[in-house]
Amino acid sequence: MPESAVVSVDMYVFRTTPEGLKHLLMRRAAGRLYEGSWRMVAGKINDGEQAWQAAVRELWEETGLTPISLFAVPSANHFYEWQTDRLQLIPAFAAEVAGDPQLNEEHDRFEWLQMGDAVRRLAWPEQQRLLRLVDELVREDRVPPSVRIPV
Template sequence: MPDFPAPTVRVVDVYPYREATSGRQFLVLHRAEGHAYAGAWRMVGGKIDPGETAWAAALRELREETGMVPRRFWSLPSVNTFYDWSRDIVALAPAFAAEVQGGVTLCAEHDAYEWLPPAEAASRLGWPEQQRLLRLADALLEAGPLAPSWEIPLPPRGKNGGHS
């Protein structure tokens, strides 16, 4: 049997949402030209820095890509799994949901954003696993209280209004 590398955890997915008067909405971001996945609608995501936890990377990516700090932050009880043929690895991406409020400030990686109802937001995402995870986040919120073990306590807010 050929050797196959162990699954790797190098990236995170974050599914920002808000509770609007018209119902729950999820944020989708349009990737700008010159960046990976240019022209695609995506959720927040990115690499885990050396020495960084997955949940800290998720908070950092949310802040960097949208300028937002969550009021509630939790880990989905599932991961995004995919095969990266260019590196011949199976990748595992921890997935998080973040309840946010306020305006979006896009970074240069994105050129547009939309707040959409769950089904429409999921249909914008190109990867089936990301569609599944967004739907899972919505279903868990609809089902009632989240399991306490999924909730991630947020660090105290820093002087700049963000979490330190």
């Protein structure tokens, strides 16, 4: 039977513009895991850290940005990793930010994209589903109060 563990987080970053809601995607740099793929902010949870704290830390480390608002997406990324016989369960968070990212060595490019274009850039179906959910919740002002995280 496969194990399940929560060891990493996904962070969907967005901002409101005159053209509407835009989502931040970053391209993984050469020599990195998932090289050349477009991704949202993601990373490991450190010992003693809560998942939401890891998401905020990863946002800062990968972009230099801090959230204006933050919420736990009321769903999670999940997939089976055959190499480790492990079911990955990844909490998802969303953050509104202002300004452009300052990329670290993990990424070589960024773009702010509307939902349709962003979904087409993401390779993983669960990430596509979660980005659509974030877009819908924010655009329709339906983020449940119970998932909002004070920042």
